[in-house]
Amino acid sequence: MSDIVISARGVQKSYGSNHVLQGLDCEVGRGITGLLGPNGAGKSTFMGLVLGLRPRQGGTLNVLGVDPDQSGPELRARLGYAPEHHDLPDDVQAADLVRHIAQLHGLPRRAATERASDALWQVGLGEERFRPIGTMSTGQRQRVKMAQAIAHDPDLLLLDEPTDGLDPVQRDDMLALIRRVGSEFGIDILLSSHLLEEVERVCDSVVILANGVVGHSGTLDGLGSATSGVKVELDSDPQPLATALAARGAQATIDGHILTVTGVDEIGDLVRDLVADLGLGLRRLEPRRTTLEDVFIEASR
Amino acid sequence: MTEARIHDRGYLAYDGPRHGPGRAMVVLSYHTAQRVLGLKRSNWQKVMPAIALLVAFVPAIVFIGLAALLPASSDFELGDPAGYYVPISFVLFLFTSFVTPEALCTDRRSGMLGLYLASPLNRDTYLASKFVAVIAVLGVMTIGPTLLMLIAFTLDGSGPDGAIDWLIEFGRVLASGLAMAAFWGSLALAISSLSPRRTLASVAIFVSLLVSAAVGDGLAQGAELGDSFALLNMVALPIETVYRIYGEVNPDGPPIRHVETLPILFTFLGLIVVFGWFARWRYQRIEVTG
Numbered sequence: 001m002s003d004i005v006i007s008a009r010g011v012q013k014s015y016g017s018n019h020v021l022q023g024l025d026c027e028v029g030r031g032i033t034g035l036l037g038p039n040g041a042g043k044s045t046f047m048g049l050v051l052g053l054r055p056r057q058g059g060t061l062n063v064l065g066v067d068p069d070q071s072g073p074e075l076r077a078r079l080g081y082a083p084e085h086h087d088l089p090d091d092v093q094a095a096d097l098v099r100h101i102a103q104l105h106g107l108p109r110r111a112a113t114e115r116a117s118d119a120l121w122q123v124g125l126g127e128e129r130f131r132p133i134g135t136m137s138t139g140q141r142q143r144v145k146m147a148q149a150i151a152h153d154p155d156l157l158l159l160d161e162p163t164d165g166l167d168p169v170q171r172d173d174m175l176a177l178i179r180r181v182g183s184e185f186g187i188d189i190l191l192s193s194h195l196l197e198e199v200e201r202v203c204d205s206v207v208i209l210a211n212g213v214v215g216h217s218g219t220l221d222g223l224g225s226a227t228s229g230v231k232v233e234l235d236s237d238p239q240p241l242a243t244a245l246a247a248r249g250a251q252a253t254i255d256g257h258i259l260t261v262t263g264v265d266e267i268g269d270l271v272r273d274l275v276a277d278l279g280l281g282l283r284r285l286e287p288r289r290t291t292l293e294d295v296f297i298e299a300s301r
Numbered sequence: 302m303t304e305a306r307i308h309d310r311g312y313l314a315y316d317g318p319r320h321g322p323g324r325a326m327v328v329l330s331y332h333t334a335q336r337v338l339g340l341k342r343s344n345w346q347k348v349m350p351a352i353a354l355l356v357a358f359v360p361a362i363v364f365i366g367l368a369a370l371l372p373a374s375s376d377f378e379l380g381d382p383a384g385y386y387v388p389i390s391f392v393l394f395l396f397t398s399f400v401t402p403e404a405l406c407t408d409r410r411s412g413m414l415g416l417y418l419a420s421p422l423n424r425d426t427y428l429a430s431k432f433v434a435v436i437a438v439l440g441v442m443t444i445g446p447t448l449l450m451l452i453a454f455t456l457d458g459s460g461p462d463g464a465i466d467w468l469i470e471f472g473r474v475l476a477s478g479l480a481m482a483a484f485w486g487s488l489a490l491a492i493s494s495l496s497p498r499r500t501l502a503s504v505a506i507f508v509s510l511l512v513s514a515a516v517g518d519g520l521a522q523g524a525e526l527g528d529s530f531a532l533l534n535m536v537a538l539p540i541e542t543v544y545r546i547y548g549e550v551n552p553d554g555p556p557i558r559h560v561e562t563l564p565i566l567f568t569f570l571g572l573i574v575v576f577g578w579f580a581r582w583r584y585q586r587i588e589v590t591g
Contacts, residue, residue, distance in 0.1 A: 051419050053589060073322040073421040081419035083589075087412035091342055103328045104420040106319035115315060122312055148416065153315035158419075185312040 002065065003029055005156055005188050006050060010059035013045055020045045022212035023059065028190060032182040034199030035192040036292075037209035038300060043192045044084070046209065047158055050190070051076060064155055077106050080149035080187070084160040086141050090134025094120060097133065098148045105152035112151070119151035120144075122185075123177060139170035143177070150181060157181065157189045163198060175202050196292050206292065208299040215299025220292065229262030229288040232271055235281035244274045260288060322421040326430040329422065333404050333434035353396040353442060357389045361446035365453040382447045382474065383547040386481060386540050393442060393485055394510060394536065401439070401489035402502035404431050405580075409497035415589035424584045428490070432577070435486035436479070444478030477543040484539040484569065487576035494583035510536055514555075521556040531557035532568045542569045 006028035013021040020042045037043050048054045050063050052072030061068060066075050088097065095116050102112035102119075120129040123143040128136070133144060142162060149157055162178060163171045179202045182189045193199055199206055200220060208216040234241065238259045242252040248270060251263040261267055268285065275282045339347035386393075408414040417427055451467075451474055454460040461467045492509060493502040517534030520526045532538060537555045544551045545562045552558075557565070 048589075053418055072423060073426075076419055077319060077321075077421045079419065081416070083412060083415045083419075085412045085415070087410070089407065089411040089413060091346075096341070100328070100332055101416055101420065104325045104417065104422065106321065106324065106421065107315070108318060108320070111315065111317050118313065150312075181312075186314075 004062075005030060005033075005064060006190065007062040008046075008059065009061075011046075011049065011056050011061050012058035013042070013049060013054065013056050020212055021049075021056075024209070024212065024214055026207045026214045026217050028207065029205060030188050031204035032178065032189040032191060032202055034203035034206040035190055035209065036194065036196065036199055036206055036296060037215075038194060041209040042212050043194075043209055044160060047081075047160060047190070047192060050158065051079060051081060077152075078155045080152065080154035080157040082142075082145040082149040082157075082159045082162060084164055084192075086138055086165055088133045088141055088144060091132055093130050094125060094133055094136070094144045094147070095129040097144065098129075098151050101148040102151040105154075107152055115151045115153070116147070119147040122150070123147045124173070138165045139167070139173070142166060142170070142174055146174075146177060146181070150185065150187065154187060157187050159189060159191045161193060162191065163193070163195070171198075178202050196296055200292050206295075208296055210300040216295050228290060229260060230267050230271060231284070231286050231288045232259040232261060232275075232282070233257055233284035234259070234275075235283055238280075240278050241271075241274055241280060244278065245271070248274075257283075262288070322423075322426055325421045326426050326433075329417065329427065329430040330434040330437065333431055334438050336407070337400055337403050337434065337438050349396070349400050350438075353392050353400070356392040357442035358446050358449070360385065360388055361450050364450055368454060368457055368459060381547065381549065382450065382470075383477065383544045383549055383551075385447055385450070386443070386477070386543050387551070389442065389446070390536070390540055393439070393481065394507075396439070396442070397485040397489045398507040398510070399503045401435050401486065402493040402499045402506070404435050405490060405493040406497050406499040406502050409587070410499070414587070418589050424587075425581065428580055428584055432486060432490060435489060436482045439482035439486050440478055443481040444475060447474045447478065473546055477546050480542055480546065480569070481539050483573055484542075487573045487580070488535065491576035491579045494580040517557070518555050528556055528559040529564065531555060531560060532564060535572070538565070538569055538572070541565055 004027050006026070008024050008026050011021050011024040012019070024042070024046065035043050035046065045054075049056050049061060050068060052068030052075055055069050063075055064078055068075050098116035098119055099109075099112045102115055103109060107115065117126075117129060120126055123146050125140060125143050125147065128140065133141060136144065142165075146159075146162070149159070159178065163174050166174055175198060178189065178191065181187055182202070191199065191203060203220060205219040206217065207214055232238070232241070234257050236257070238254055238257060242254055242259060245252045245259075245261055249264050250261050250267065250270065252259050252261045261271060264270060268287075271285060335341060338350045408417065414427075418424065422430070451460060451470060455467065461470045488510075489506055492506045495505065496502050513533055513535040514537065517531050517537070520530035520533065521528050522531075534555060534557055537557045541551055541554060541557045541560075542565055544554075545565055550558050
């Protein structure tokens with residue numbers, strides 16, 4: 001299998017005068033990829049295009065080697081999808097629902113029954129599999145959605161806000177399960193979320209959407225090591241230091257007693273000298289590491 | 302020796318056979334038919350389908366019983382098969398209004414539509430599967446009793462004479478039943494496509510049928526605007542169509558009986574197409590992600 005799972009070039013999608021995707025370019029590789037973006041950034045629209053539910057208006061899109069617009073049914077047989085909403089039919093047993101979806105994806109009834117049972121065990125609902133979904137908690141419903149998405153052994157799993165509505169413990173469990181599906185089960189995952197911390201915890205790489213285009217894409221490994229500027233923590237008001245730095249061409253933003261300084265060379269030496277000159281108490285001076293939050297904010301501008 | 306067992310097989314890849322979209326349609330149709338009939342659901346959900354089936358078959362069973370019990374020389378008439386649809390049309394009316402919306406509405410309300418469209422099905426094959434399921438369920442009531450009577454009377458020796466006549470009668474039974482089921486089914490799907498709420502769809506179907514009957518007959522007979530307005534009566538139209546399939550006219554029917562056969566068949570088929578087109582138009586516009 002190719003190392004590129006999804007490849008998009010100049011993808012456009014509009015709803016009337018609302019241009020949701022405006023020439024989106026990205027490549028999604030193997031492993032777990034986070035699809036980040038503020039509400040309305042086009043994440044769900046992009047997922048809809050990947051699933052072949054809607055035709056795009058421009059550009060090229062390749063998912064698992066095929067065009068979703070041309071080969072939607074064949075492609076969707078190889079995809080698993082867990083939608084954002086929590087609604088599932090209340091009066092259907094979890095095992096029946098998962099088996100039914102597996103059959104729709106082409107599995108013969110006997111195989112679908114076996115794999116539905118296995119999938120529910122894998123997501124931790126083995127003992128609960130014959131319960132009507134209406135009697136299950138939100139966390140259990142999220143697990144049922146995960147089970148129906150993996151039961152037919154997809155090549156690519158699309159998860160839309162999989163921790164929405166979960167309490168912290170359930171959220172941790174769900175993130176651990178996603179990590180397990182991506183690593184142990186060997187299923188590539190595209191995880192749509194607006195929660196940075198989730199993506200940082202489970203994803204190998206990230207695609208950040210903003211205003212209908214890709215603001216950033218890349219692996220998460222590179223983020224922590226990249227530096228730009230310094231962080232300075234003082235034991236007093238940092239305003240005098242910020243003023244002095246601005247006079248020397250640096251940009252300084254204040255957050256309480258902490259200054260984030262960027263914009264000039266040899267910045268560490270400059271800060272050290274100014275702190276000494278102004279007689280300020282220095283608590284901490286360290287390289288500023290680029291976080292996913294920084295990238296997200298920058299990409300969203 | 303200690304017996305060892307592996308309880309957790311871990312996640313296993315699936316390398317077995319996979320069926321295509323055609324099989325997915327069969328699976329969805331079968332599943333939908335089960336739900337419409339209340340199978341694998343609470344007992345309360347089984348009541349209405351069970352009553353409908355009972356009412357649809359009871360007259361046929363009574364006819365067959367009478368034919369079997371009465372001496373062959375008696376003057377007992379089997380009655381016209383087309384006329385059979387008059388007494389059971391009320392139960393078809395109720396079944397279409399209050400049970401068939403389950404086929405579409407619940408999927409949208411429960412979010413299943415998103416899962417279905419994320420499978421090898423697309424919007425058209427999804428709707429086609431639903432249509433087949435509804436026709437199959439309605440067909441049990443529209444074809445089953447008359448077919449049962451045809452077989453029973455044939456075995457009794459009082460059926461059509463000769464193989465050709467029998468096949469013609471058999472064709473009429475199938476055509477009539479399918480026509481009725483297709484009309485009621487397409488109407489139900491068209492109106493159900495308007496709302497994810499089953500109750501709302503049920504009321505809408507019920508009211509639209511009553512209103513169409515009142516308006517059609519009112520304009521044709523009350524206002525005396527012409528018999529053609531009776532074609533608006535969607536309760537009488539399928540029954541009269543069945544009569545015409547048998548080459549007859551409903552002797553005691555509403556004003557639509559005065560309309561020529563061609564306009565009746567044209568209106569009947571046209572409405573099925575319009576209902577199907579409308580449901581498709583609605584489903585092309587429904588968003589299922591985000």
